[in-house]
Amino acid sequence: MAETTADPAEKDLPPHRYTAALANEIEARWQDRWDAEGTFHAPNPVGPLSDGFDEVADLPKTYVMDMFPYPSGVGLHVGHPLGYIGTDVYARYLRMNGRNVLHTMGYDAFGLPAEQYALATNTHPRVTTEANIANMRRQLRRLGLAHDPRRSIETTDERYYRWTQWIFLQLFGSWYDTDADRARPIAALEAELDDGTREPAEGTNPSGRPWGELSTDERRKVLNAHRLAYLDEVPVNWCPGLGTVLSNEEVTADGRSERGNFPVYRRPMKQWMLRITAYADRLLDDLDLLDWSDAIKTQQRNWIGRSTGARVDFATAAGPLTVFTTRPDTLFGATYMVLAPEHPLVDALTAPAWPDGVPGDWTGGAATPAEGVGAYVDAAARRSDLDRQADTKVKTGVFTGSYATNPATGTEIPVFVADYVLMGYGTGAIMAVPGQDQRDWDFAHALGLPVIRTVAPPDGSDDGPFLGDGPAINSGFLDGLGVDDAKAAMIDWLVEHGHGTATVQYKLRDWLFSRQRYWGEPFPIVFGDDGEPRALPESALPVVLPPMDDFSPRTSDDEDSEPEPPLGRADGWSEVTVDLGDGDGERTYRRELNTMPNWAGSCWYELRYLDPDDDEALVDPENERYWMGPRSDDDCGGADLYVGGVEHAVLHLLYARFWHKVLFDLGHISSREPFRRLFNQGLIQAYEYVDERGFYVEASQVVEQDGRHLFDGREVSRQLGRMGKSRKNAVAPDEICERYGADTLRLYEMFTGPLDQSRPWDSTAIVGMFRLLQRIWRVVIDEDTGQVRVADDVEPSEETLRVLHPTIAAVRDGMEGLRSNTSIARITELTNHLTSAHPDGGVPRSVAEALVQMLAPLAPHAADELWARLGHEGTLIRGPFPVADERWLVADTVEVPVQVNGKVRARITVPADADAAALEALARADEKVAALLDGAEVRKVIAVPAKMVSFVVG
RNA sequence: GCCCGGAUGGCGCAACUGGCUGACGCGGUGGACUCAAAAUCCACUGUCCGCGAGGACAUGCGGGUUCGAAUCCCGCUCCGGGCACCA
Structure with missing residues (x-):
């Protein structure tokens, strides 16, 4: 790269030019001053941070948030702060325009990456995490971000995770009342069960005996089965190589762990689950209240996956077989049924012998159904989910030898076991309608099963299933009805004849919330001799993560090994003697040894920023209402702007919405949604270079020659990708700050495009923004004398006014719309106009001051410095920001x-x-x-x- | 396969709801300053034809609506992202 910074030591350089050295000096000085004066403090209405609230009480308020970072050991590259600078410009702009703005930054520091990094460097995660956070704070501070430093939180801080645990106790201490359509305290349920106004929910009372006759232990089990946080035996991703279960996102497409590339096995384990499915409808419906992109809303809708349809019972020798279908209108065309291999009725429906005349294709070549079905089920069990889904074109399956009765036609139809039906969705069994379903069509044709069309396809089309709308045929009382009418008519008929009910089905599953890791929040839960979980009292919080020398998970290459949470090895920690206040007195209990997943801390941090020092509540209700409360009847409340990467489209954003709604239901907060407006920033991409062996080479050392890219004389291939240390194309912000200053970096990142757009990093283009700052500097300061060179008491020319005022309007427009690239372009035009109109200085003071004010959100250090040199006290943090005069527009x-x-x-x-x-x-x-x-x-x-x-x- | 985005000079992009395409910046070319270079400043810079005035062609491709289309409609291509046997 060309040496673009000027060395002030060089003799012939004007002594007062805006150089990198000067920029760095100015920036450090203002950063110290901002800190010392608490410039970025945003006062709360009440509590420890309420100093100075009187002065801002009448101002409108805005809460601006970034998705907080995980403090990685390699530090920031220039891609990370793009969104942070974007929100900073926006927040500074609003502050200059008379708003009380809350903007801060925290650190999401629990989780497997931190633990792995600690293992790799043989240091305790607490030590590495704190060092990483310190480094990241230093890097961000250097960028001049106007964050309220008093509100910064770390999820690993005891004072923070005490409240994460407290929220878990809220989840454990409540249940979802479907009548009231909200969560309520579990004590209310108990009271209603006691006085007989409510019966235990379906599936929560295995004995079936009335509540009044249950023992204390049995009652505890019934209550536990209602809770929003509950223990359940579910199939999980067990990774013996890492010694922990993993979330689905942590498993690669070929069934291995993303970290370490170890094999991952599906197996049932008893784990903590959070009942997010109870909120499926509200999570879906409330999307309509949010100012989020359609892309993200669509992803959340798909993830929740609500389908309306019917449950239909088919009579079999083993009792009723229930299926879920979205197309009850096609029941007359159901010519066979399919069970998932894991379906509980598979054994009962496996006939002792093949019926006479059964086609060879149906038996899998087996002598008996038991043999054929057994072999098929075994084979399916050995295949991973991913493997089973890899080749969806080829349908396989085996006949059980049994038949079911189609309730609409009374016909006996064969029941198969096939792995194209998944146990995890619906009832794990389907009615197959090959005439109207591609998968059923494929299976029917593979095994020679009959097809009955129940929707008339358009003229002549006889090739494949017909999925569209049309009049019903071959369907008795439905004939002639369109699909929607036929569905409704069939559901009425099913209900009337006791064959089924209308129902809603979701793809969303309850949230697996246990990890066998050390570096996470411990659960505030203990177990009694009966194996049932009990909440620790609030006075026992925080449950502090015990210090351990050996915090590594117990790994193994044995698929059948048992998970062994590291906390089980913490001396004297796994048991605790405590009085739970439940009448049992002081007893010894076993602690829960799992920890929470790293999503936990990020599920509610938007609330803690509001009141980080509150030891009485997770957030004071008045502070929450002030910053996040609904502002009108149809407003859901929440942060005014949340900026972050699109990669969190589903998980983090869904989990956070879920927790927020639980806290809302229980009356702790007034907002129904955490993030009123979401904005997805683009990515800073960088060229990465790969040599002939497929290895990355250091991007900064690649030279371009005649359109070819050479590294060390050898040609390398180039492609655009993510920036990252491992790809050898990372550029650190520190490097750019040294070379040009933070203000130039900020301007450059904002200039390359609107915030939502990805753009490639180009180190050579930065100089354009550096030159802009030099020119603005020169408008105000004489490079030779260092004196202010603006003209006092001179009115700007009409021509200048006609440039200035449209510029002000456009600059405002760009900043409000998170498109400061256009603001910078207009500021540049104004600067160029002033430079050519006043080549020897003498720009009217009023115009120079407006220019500096407009620069302030973008390049705050240079602007505050120029503002001071223009003779003003203090900073531009609260404005003024120029207002365009209509006359000159x-x-x-x-x-x-x-x-x-x-x-x-x-x-x-x-x-x-x-x-x-x-x-x-x-x-x-x-x-x-x-x-x-x-x-x-x-x-x-x-x-x-x-x-x-x-x-x-x- | 389905669902979202996107495509404008060599590059990043701009053009508010149909009205001068390419603002602003990078890069490039030429010049000023300098012993020289760097830095800085100034000028030019979509493509093609023409000595020139000027003309033709240009917003991924093909149609359409309109006095007028980067913008609206229909049909494609390519790129990026998400989901994927969800009954």
Whole structure:
């Protein structure tokens, strides 16, 4: 890279030029001053951070948030702060315009990466995490971000995770009342069960005996089965190589762990689950209240996956077989049934012998159904989910030898076991309608099963299933009805005859919340001798993560090994003697040894920023209502702006919404949603270079020659990708700050495009923004003397005013719309105008000051410095920000194009307020236009005032 | 396969709801300053034809609507992202 910074030691450089050295000096000085003066403090209405609230009490308020980072050991690269700078510009702009703005930054520091990093460096995660956070704080501070430092939180801080645990106790201490459609305290459920106004929910009382006859232990089990946090035996991703279960996102497409590439096995284990499914409808419906992109909303809708349809019972020898279908209208076309291999009725429905005349394709070549089904089920069990889904074109399955009765037709239809039906969705069994379903069609054709069409396909189409709308055929009382009407009619019939019910099905599963890791929040839970979980009292919080020398998970290469949470080895920790206040007195209990997943801390941090020092509550209700409360009847509340990467489209954002709604239901907060408006920032991409062996080479050392890219003389291939240390294309912000200063980096990152757009990093283009700052500097400061060179008591020329005021309007527009690239372009134009209009200095003070004010959100250090040198006390943090004067927004005269038959043939300068008739006359008077119109018949004239004139000639 | 985005000079992008395509910046070319270079400043810079005035062609491709389309409609291509046997 060319050496673009000037060394101030060099003799012939003007002594007061804006150089990197000067920029760095100014930036460090202002950062210290901002810190010392608490410039970025945003006062709360009440509590420890309420100093100075009186001064801002009448101002409108805005809460701006970034998705907080995980403090990685390699530090930030220039891609990370893109969103942070974007929100900072926005927040500073609003502050200058008289708003009380809350903007801060925290650290999401629990989780497997931190633990792995600690293992790799053989240091305790607490030590590495704290060092990483310190480094990241230093890097971010250097960028001049106007964060309220008092509100910064770390999820690994005991004072923070005490409240994470407290929220878990809220989840454990409540249940979802489907009648009230909200969560309520479990004590309310107990009271209603006691006084007989409520029965235990379906599936929560295995004995089936009335509540009043249950023992204390049995009652505890019933209550536990209602809770929003509950223990359940579920299939999980067990990774013996890492010694922990993993979330689905932590498993690669080929069934191995993302970290370490170890095999992952599905197996059932008893784990903590959070009942997010109870909130499925509200999570879905409330999306309509949010100012989020359709892309993200669609992803959340798909993830929740609500389908309406019916449950239908089919009579079999083993009792009713229930299926879920979204197409009850096609019941007359159900010609066979399929069970998932794991379905509980598989054994019961496996007949002792094949019926007479069974086709060979159906038996899998087995002598008996038991043999055929057994072999098929075993084979399916050995295949991973991913493997089973890899080749979806080929359908396999085996006949059970049993039949079920189609309730609509009374026909006996064969029951198969096939792995294209998944146990995890619906009831794990389907009615197969090959005429209207591609998968059923494929299976029917593979095994020679009959097809009955129940929706008439359009003319002649007889190839494949028909999924569209059309009149019902072959369907008895439904014939002639369209799909929607037929569905409704069939559901009515099913209900009336006791064969089924209308129902809603979701793809969303309850949230697996246990990890066998050390570096996470311990659960505030203990177990009694009965194996049932009990909550620790609030007074026992925080349950502090015990210090351990050996915190590594117990790993193994044995698929059947048992998970062994590291906390089980913490001396004297796994048991605790405590009085739970439940009447049992002081007893010894076993602690829960799992920890929470790293999503936990990020599920509610938006609330803790509001009141980080509150030891009485997770957030004082008044502070929450002030910053996040609903502002009108149809407002869901929440942070005003949340900026982050699109990669958190589903998980983090869904989990956080879920917790927020639980806290809302229980009356702890007034907002129904955590993030009113979400904005996904683009990515900073970088070229990565790969040599002939497929290894990354250091991007900074690649040279371009005749369109080829050479590293060390060898040609390498180039592609655009993510920036990252491992790809050897990372550029650190520190490096750019040293070379140009933070203000230049901020301007450059904002200039390369609107915030939502990804853009490649180009280190050579930064100099443009550096030059801009130099020019602005020169407008105010004489490079030779260091003296202010603006002209006092001089009115700006009309020409300058006509540049200045549209610039102000456009700059505001860009900043409000998170498109400061356009603001910077307009500031550049103004600067260029001033530079050429006043080559020897003497820019009117009022214009120079407006320029500096507009610069302040973007390059706050340089702006505050220039503001001070212009003779003002203090910083520009609270403005003023210039306001455009309408008078100068519209020009007296404008140049408009004149079109003849759609082509621009001339340009004329006309009064801005010329009406259509005047415009036409002026256009006709133009020499060139007159020549073109001469002798031609003008058939039509369109004249749009101040825009254009168009002649149609024939 | 389905669902979202996107495509404008050599590059990043701009053009508010149909009205002068390419603002602003990088890069490039030429110049000023300098012994020289760097830095800085100034000018030019979509493509093609023409000595020139000027003209033609240009917003991924093909149609359409319109006096007028980067913008609206229909049909494609390519790129990026998400989901994927969800009954």
